[in-house]
Amino acid sequence: MTGLFSEVFLSALLFGAVTAAIPLLLAGLGEQMSEKAGVLNIGIEGMMLAGAYLGFVGAFYSGSLWLGFFAGAAGGVAVALVMALLCVRIGLNQIVIGIALTLGLEGLTALLHHFQFSRSYPRLPAAEVTVIPLLSDIPVIGPALFKQHLIVYLAVALVFGMGYVYRRTQLGLNLQAAGDKPAALDVAGIDVVRTRTVAVLTTGALAGLGGAYLANVGAGLFIPFITNGAGFLGIVLAMLARGRPIWVLFGALLFGVCLSLTTAMQVAGINIPTDIIQMLPFLAVMIMLVLFGRRASLPAALGIPYERGAR
Amino acid sequence: MSGFSSSSASGRDIVALEGVTKRFPGIVANDSIDLAIRPGEVHVLLGENGAGKSTLIGMLSGLQQPDEGRILVDGKPTPITSPRHALALGIGTVFQHMMLVPTLTVAENLLLGGPWWQRPRTEELAARVAEITSTLGITIKLHAKVSELSLGEQQQVEILRAMVRNSRLLILDESTSMLTPKGIDELGALMRRLVEQGLAIVFITHKLKEAAAFGDRISVLKLGRKVGEIPPERFRALGEQEIISEIVELMFGQQKDDPEAVERPVRTVHAEAAPLLRVADLAVAPTDNAPGLSSISFDIRPGEILGIAGIDGNGQKQLAEALAGQRATTSGSVRLDGAAIETLSVGERRQRGLRYLTDDRLGEGTVGTFPVSINFFLKQVGAAPFWSKGVEQRAEIDKRAAQLVREYDVRTPSLKTPVARLSGGNIQKVLLARELAEGAKVVIFNKPTYGLDLANTLASRQRIRDTAARGLAVLLISTDLEELLSMCDRIAVIANGALVGIVDNADDARTKVGRLMIGLAA
Ligand SMILES: Nc1ncnc2c1ncn2[C@@H]1O[C@H](COP(=O)(O)OP(=O)(O)O)[C@@H](O)[C@H]1O
Ligand SMILES: [Mg+2]
Numbered sequence: 001m002t003g004l005f006s007e008v009f010l011s012a013l014l015f016g017a018v019t020a021a022i023p024l025l026l027a028g029l030g031e032q033m034s035e036k037a038g039v040l041n042i043g044i045e046g047m048m049l050a051g052a053y054l055g056f057v058g059a060f061y062s063g064s065l066w067l068g069f070f071a072g073a074a075g076g077v078a079v080a081l082v083m084a085l086l087c088v089r090i091g092l093n094q095i096v097i098g099i100a101l102t103l104g105l106e107g108l109t110a111l112l113h114h115f116q117f118s119r120s121y122p123r124l125p126a127a128e129v130t131v132i133p134l135l136s137d138i139p140v141i142g143p144a145l146f147k148q149h150l151i152v153y154l155a156v157a158l159v160f161g162m163g164y165v166y167r168r169t170q171l172g173l174n175l176q177a178a179g180d181k182p183a184a185l186d187v188a189g190i191d192v193v194r195t196r197t198v199a200v201l202t203t204g205a206l207a208g209l210g211g212a213y214l215a216n217v218g219a220g221l222f223i224p225f226i227t228n229g230a231g232f233l234g235i236v237l238a239m240l241a242r243g244r245p246i247w248v249l250f251g252a253l254l255f256g257v258c259l260s261l262t263t264a265m266q267v268a269g270i271n272i273p274t275d276i277i278q279m280l281p282f283l284a285v286m287i288m289l290v291l292f293g294r295r296a297s298l299p300a301a302l303g304i305p306y307e308r309g310a311r
Numbered sequence: 312m313s314g315f316s317s318s319s320a321s322g323r324d325i326v327a328l329e330g331v332t333k334r335f336p337g338i339v340a341n342d343s344i345d346l347a348i349r350p351g352e353v354h355v356l357l358g359e360n361g362a363g364k365s366t367l368i369g370m371l372s373g374l375q376q377p378d379e380g381r382i383l384v385d386g387k388p389t390p391i392t393s394p395r396h397a398l399a400l401g402i403g404t405v406f407q408h409m410m411l412v413p414t415l416t417v418a419e420n421l422l423l424g425g426p427w428w429q430r431p432r433t434e435e436l437a438a439r440v441a442e443i444t445s446t447l448g449i450t451i452k453l454h455a456k457v458s459e460l461s462l463g464e465q466q467q468v469e470i471l472r473a474m475v476r477n478s479r480l481l482i483l484d485e486s487t488s489m490l491t492p493k494g495i496d497e498l499g500a501l502m503r504r505l506v507e508q509g510l511a512i513v514f515i516t517h518k519l520k521e522a523a524a525f526g527d528r529i530s531v532l533k534l535g536r537k538v539g540e541i542p543p544e545r546f547r548a549l550g551e552q553e554i555i556s557e558i559v560e561l562m563f564g565q566q567k568d569d570p571e572a573v574e575r576p577v578r579t580v581h582a583e584a585a586p587l588l589r590v591a592d593l594a595v596a597p598t599d600n601a602p603g604l605s606s607i608s609f610d611i612r613p614g615e616i617l618g619i620a621g622i623d624g625n626g627q628k629q630l631a632e633a634l635a636g637q638r639a640t641t642s643g644s645v646r647l648d649g650a651a652i653e654t655l656s657v658g659e660r661r662q663r664g665l666r667y668l669t670d671d672r673l674g675e676g677t678v679g680t681f682p683v684s685i686n687f688f689l690k691q692v693g694a695a696p697f698w699s700k701g702v703e704q705r706a707e708i709d710k711r712a713a714q715l716v717r718e719y720d721v722r723t724p725s726l727k728t729p730v731a732r733l734s735g736g737n738i739q740k741v742l743l744a745r746e747l748a749e750g751a752k753v754v755i756f757n758k759p760t761y762g763l764d765l766a767n768t769l770a771s772r773q774r775i776r777d778t779a780a781r782g783l784a785v786l787l788i789s790t791d792l793e794e795l796l797s798m799c800d801r802i803a804v805i806a807n808g809a810l811v812g813i814v815d816n817a818d819d820a821r822t823k824v825g826r827l828m829i830g831l832a833a
Contacts, residue, residue: 171427173419181412187372187404188424189395300413308394309374 007140013257013264014144019218021256022155023048023227026210027234028241028248029162030203035238036166037199038179040303042098043083045231046105047204048211050075053109055212056222057116059124068124069151069212076208077201079105084200088193091305102231110224127217149217151209158206162245175199176243179299182306192306207231236285240292251288258284323386324349325480325511326371326402330380333366340366342535343380348480348511352543353502355522356515357558358532359622359790364515365407367532368484371513372404373397398424403478405469407485407515413458417468420457421475436475443474446504449497463494470498474505481505482513487521499525517622519829523554531561538562559825585649586610587784588634588665588753593643595633595808602626602808604633607643609803609813611753611784616775618799618816619788620824626808627788628670631757634786635667636660648752661690664752670761670788672738679731683723684712686730687745719744720770736767743774753784760794772798792828796821804828 027044034041041047054075059068079101087094129147136146166172174195177185182192214230215222233255241247258281265277326348333341340363348354356364369375370382373394381388384400391397397404411420421440422431437453444451449467457465466486473481483502487495502512502525516522522529529541539561546554588611597603604626611617619627632638634645636657645653652660669676677686688697688708697708712726721740723733730738739759746754756775760768776798779785789795795802795816802820803813804827812827814820 168430169427170422170425170429170431173415173423173431174427176415177412177423180414181410183408184410184412184420185423187374187394187406187410189393189398190424190427191393191395309369 009264011140011143012267013260014141015147016260016263017253017256018144018148018152019256020259021252022152023210023214023218023230024233024237024255025155025159025249025252026206026213027231028237028252029158029245030206030210031231031234031238032241032243032245032248033162033175033199033206034203035299035302036175036179036243037196038182038299038301038304038306039083039088039196039200040094040098041083041200041203042095042235043079043101044098044203044207044234045227045229046098046102047076047079047083047207048214048227048231048234049102049105049109049225050079051208051211052215052226053113053211053222055208056124056215059212059216060122065124065127065149065216068216069209072212072215073205073208076204076206076211078204079208080201080204083204084197087305088196088200091307094303094305106225109222113222113224121221121223123221124216126220149213151213151217155213156249159245159249166243166245176299178306179301182301186306186308192308196306207234210234233281233285236289239298240288242297254288255281255284324383325385327383327386328367328370328380329383331367331370331377331382332379333363333370333375334378335366339535341370341377344532344537346530346537348513349528350479350509350511351506352527353506353512353514353525355526355529356513356532357517357519357522357529357562359517359562361534361623362532363535364532365484368404368406368482368513368515371397371402371480371482372406373402395424398476398478401477401479402482403473403476403480404482405466405473405484405486409462409465409469411457411465411468414456416454416456417451417460418453420468421453421472439475440471443471470501478510480511480513482515484515485517486514487516487518495521517829519555519558520551522558523551529554529558531558533562555829556822559822559829562825584612584614586612586646587648588786589644589646590634591644591646593630593633593645594641595629595638596641597808602629604629604640604808607810609810611786613782613784614779615801616779616785616787616799617813618795618802619786619805620792620795620802621790621805621828623790625805627790627805628757629808630805631667631669631755631786631788634755635665637667658690662750664750665755666746666751666753667755668739668742668746668757668759670758672735672742673731676742677730677738680729682727683716683721683730683733683741684708684726686741687712687715690745715744715748719774734767736763736770739763739767739771743771747774747778751778751783753786754778755786755788757788758790759787760789760791792821792824795824806830 027048031041031044051072055068055072058071059065062068083097083101086092086097127149130150130153132146136142166175174185174190178192178195185195186192210230211227215226219226237248237251240251262277262280265272266274324347328344328346330343330345331341332339332343344367356367358364366375370377371391373391373396376390382391383389389400391400412423418433418436419431421436422433425431440451440453451468451471457468460468470483470486487498499521502514506512514525527543527546529546530537531539541554541557549557591608593604593607595604602625607630609617619630621627629638633640636655640653643653644651647663647665652663652665673679678689685708691697693701697704697711709726716723716726719740721744722737730741759771759775763771772794775785775787787795787799799816801813801815802824803810804824805811806828814823814827
């Protein structure tokens with residue numbers, strides 16, 4: 001009990017929170033992009049799983065974490081390609097296809113892993129961290145926030161990058177129009193299907209990267225169903241963030257703290273049944289939804305396939 | 312009229328349509344249309360709702376492709392493959408339905424369509440807009456969100472957008488619908504200035520006055536076909552009144568070899584008989600999505616068919632529902648066979664003999680998943696002999712239903728078939744059978760042949776004539792003028808929720824009704 005508020009404990013808690021938050025952040029940012037463009041991407045959990053599996057396999061065989069991240073992003077894009085083809089181009093139901101993709105990839109990645117590794121779960125070497133000088137010397141938050149893998153800093157930078165794209169570029173206008181009034185975008189001379197496809201593929205890349213991070217850095221190994229709902233949490237984050245990347249970051253950190261607390265409390269040996277501790281993140285989802293869900297504003301054409309000239 | 316249009320009307324079309332046909336499931340929206348669009352001309356496209364005007368525009372702006380025929384741009388056959396292609400060809404369209412993103416600002420909407428990697432060129436746009444608006448005499452709030460603008464302002468933004476893009480051909484699809492009379496005049500003056508600069512304009516409206524005032528050339532569409540054109544030479548030679556009467560002739564004139572044309576049998580309506588239905592000063596308050604009714608007065612005598620003509624959406628449905636008791640009235644009286652019924656409920660009115668055949672056959676008229684047999688008696692649920700102490704009397708229902716199926720020639724696989732599986736014509740027969748059953752005195756038909764094929768249309772019309780011949784009073788609401796002319800004794804015209812005139816169905820009725828429909832005195 002004494003250790004609960006010690007510097008070491010808090011630092012470990014925060015470090016764990018960041019590690020847990022990054023996959024959620026990447027998934028949330030990706031989902032936000034799809035939703036902005038009018039595509040409800042339920043398949044994101046499947047994209048993360050594909051990313052986790054390929055990311056792990058890539059890193060495992062090449063010995064390079066970066067090649068692993070690349071393979072993970074490519075895996076996410078491959079799944080997103082199927083989604084874009086079926087839901088954006090052909091116009092099938094996004095929810096049905098999304099669920100099918102997620103279920104399909106849960107099975108597929110588990111099966112492939114089983115073929116390759118039988119029942120063993122080989123580990124990757126611990127990811128090396130990039131230490132930011134000076135900042136990392138701050139007590140408690142220094143070691144937690146500024147001794148992370150490079151990709152963590154990149155993910156945070158992405159938040160601001162995407163904020164810029166949404167607010168300041170022509171592409172941002174196109175994405176928003178594709179989600180709010182696709183017909184207006186179409187008659188302005190921009191192909192709605194192409195715009196939405198770009199958004200969905202980007203989602204795939206980000207989700208795949210998030211999955212690869214989860215496996216390679218967060219866990220250091222791949223086990224079937226490793227994402228454990230992270231993609232769905234990303235959907236919740238995107239819906240609550242009202243189109244603003246910075247809110248995805250805050251939300252992801254909040255969930256990250258909850259997830260990290262789960263481990264930290266167990267490590268600290270606090271005497272609460274683990275089942276209850278493990279409910280914490282989902283309790284947090286419920287509370288967030290009750291508090292902010294009403295204000296979530298979704299694009300008007302979200303989930304509706306666009307067909308030119310139809311009415 | 313400027314002298315400019317004559318000099319350029321020498322055959323150099325910006326865009327020409329040759330035999331363009333467009334079909335949608337079950338309908339020919341455009342039927343081999345030829346059209347020439349020339350620089351320096353305002354080409355007015357006229358036609359009622361559903362005539363196919365917007366479909367034509369959809370093909371010019373790259374939203375849809377013709378099934379047959381071809382489009383020539385600058386004399387060369389050019390399939391317009393996408394909206395982007397249309398814009399590149401210099402065709403700018405203001406669509407009938409708002410095409411702005413409500414969550415973006417006006418400036419952002421105007422910038423939509425630029426290369427995606429660029430930053431929006433806001434300063435450039437502001438300068439360009441200032442230049443255009445100063446010559447147009449309008450002000451545009453560039454930084455307001457579109458959702459905060461009035462509909463009129465939104466329409467101005469859309470017109471501005473077409474101009475910012477340097478269109479050679481500007482298409483305005485019912486752009487005056489949201490404008491005030493002053494705004495309409497300003498738009499007219501603006502169009503004149505633009506064609507003087509050498510633009511071509513296609514201007515769609517269904518208001519004849521606007522057509523005559525702003526146009527150089529007029530084409531009239533009717534049920535997908537082009538039924539006539541007034542070229543600029545004739546246009547200039549005629550006065551406004553002559554133009555309007557020529558258009559009325561084109562829009563409402565009898566077509567030759569029309570299979571629906573029947574000689575109207577002369578019925579003897581006893582002028583001295585007391586009216587079965589007498590409506591005086593009926594009024595209904597407008598709602599968000601429906602116009603109100605005001606000062607509606609008419610009588611219908613036994614054996615008489617009174618028609619209600621008018622362009623769809625002018626209060627026809629409200630009138631029918633107010634009479635049937637489904638819509639609250641604010642004032643006025645309704646007398647059925649001498650007794651006041653305006654305070655009675657729907658069921659009580661039906662009980663007294665007032666019957667209403669809705670145009671919403673599947674939504675409001677029947678329960679689609681219920682069998683045909685039950686649908687005959689929907690309005691008698693719980694009543695003897697079909698229900699006894701709350702229990703459905705299957706045998707009784709089936710016996711009577713079988714009788715009605717025979718009598719009304721309902722083509723159904725069985726009595727148990729869900730009514731939604733039947734064709735439109737057979738659903739209509741079920742409704743007819745139900746509403747014309749025992750005790751009917753006054754029957755309101757709302758668009759009874761809408762969407763039916765020819766055979767069922769003719770059958771329904773005969774049914775309505777028979778109803779009147781039995782001595783019932785019939786109110787026939789229809790947007791099909793031919794139908795009214797072939798069936799009614801008198802025709803009332805509804806516009807903006809008011810009856811603007813009642814005409815005896817004599818030889819000149821067609822012209823009189825047509826003039827009333829477009830807001831002129833009969
Ligand atoms: N995309 C579509 N799908 C099916 N039917 C359509 C479509 N667009 C138009 N129509 C039908 O074509 C006919 C002509 O419609 P439209 O061109 O909108 O007429 P207008 O603009 O003259 O009122 C109508 O009967 C309409 O219901
Ligand atoms: Mg139209």
